[in-house]
Amino acid sequence: MPTKRQKNVWRSEINDIIRGACGGFLFGIPLLYTMEVWWIGSLAKPQLMMMAIALMFIVVYFLNQIEGFRERRYSWLADQAAMDTVEAIAIGLACSTFVLLLLRELTPETSLKESLGKIIFESVPFAIGVALANQLLGDTRNSNAEGEATEAKNTTNNKGDELQATFADLGATLIGATVIAFNIAPTDEITMLAAAASPPWELAMIVTSLLISYGIVFQAGFSDQQKRKQQKGIFQRPSSETIMSYLVSLLAGAFMLWFFQKLTFSDPWTMWLDHTLMLGLPATIGGAAGRLAI
Numbered sequence: 001m002p003t004k005r006q007k008n009v010w011r012s013e014i015n016d017i018i019r020g021a022c023g024g025f026l027f028g029i030p031l032l033y034t035m036e037v038w039w040i041g042s043l044a045k046p047q048l049m050m051m052a053i054a055l056m057f058i059v060v061y062f063l064n065q066i067e068g069f070r071e072r073r074y075s076w077l078a079d080q081a082a083m084d085t086v087e088a089i090a091i092g093l094a095c096s097t098f099v100l101l102l103l104r105e106l107t108p109e110t111s112l113k114e115s116l117g118k119i120i121f122e123s124v125p126f127a128i129g130v131a132l133a134n135q136l137l138g139d140t141r142n143s144n145a146e147g148e149a150t151e152a153k154n155t156t157n158n159k160g161d162e163l164q165a166t167f168a169d170l171g172a173t174l175i176g177a178t179v180i181a182f183n184i185a186p187t188d189e190i191t192m193l194a195a196a197a198s199p200p201w202e203l204a205m206i207v208t209s210l211l212i213s214y215g216i217v218f219q220a221g222f223s224d225q226q227k228r229k230q231q232k233g234i235f236q237r238p239s240s241e242t243i244m245s246y247l248v249s250l251l252a253g254a255f256m257l258w259f260f261q262k263l264t265f266s267d268p269w270t271m272w273l274d275h276t277l278m279l280g281l282p283a284t285i286g287g288a289a290g291r292l293a294i
Helices: 003-034 035-043 044-067 076-102 112-131 133-137 145-157 161-184 189-194 199-217 224-231 238-259 267-292
Strands: none
Touching: 003 076, 003 112, 003 133, 003 161, 003 199, 003 267, 035 076, 035 112, 044 076, 044 112, 076 199, 112 133, 145 199, 161 238, 161 267, 189 267, 199 238, 238 267
């Protein structure tokens, strides 16, 4: 029994971390594609970095008092909220560091001071997103548990709704991806990042996009997760739906790049591929958020 209980504790902790990280990606990914934040972080003095960490701690602490990223809350305990705040900031620091490495904004040649500045300033929205994970997209299973099984059964039995469910997911993905890509595609960041990307990093970008999309929709425990897993239709299995949604997000990103004249039909296909994959990560996260909304 103690072993089983310990496994459940670890599983719950891992799920909480995944939920917090996904909330951070949903909230913080746009600023990771903002060169002004890179510059501010690279030029920040140690005093400003410490101030940013202190302000981040205060904001995240109060957000954890309200909701936080864990399924079970102990908001009346100040020490528990403080521990959750430290963990939320750690998740934000880890996620922002990973994405900055993926985008080649952090390299072995980057100085320690510049790296710390970029990581700290980019982690602020990530940590806030971690703390807002449950408040914005928390699981609603407790409030509709009685009707969920019946609704899932009706979805399974009604074959005519399968195609409609598939188009609804694809449409939500397209809308969410377009909204995010619309804000990033006109900027010069995509061109800069694409110029520095090599095939191994582009492959890592694809894998990361797929994993984050899957985690947000099917693993983080956000609203109606069980219902989404039970949906029937074309490409409605979690793995196939994730891949198809990624392709739709890439299509939305490529269209936005063409729309804002960052790419033209006379450009080589390798240029289209580089730019689209760079925009694919935030577009995929937007597409995942779109699927959560339906």
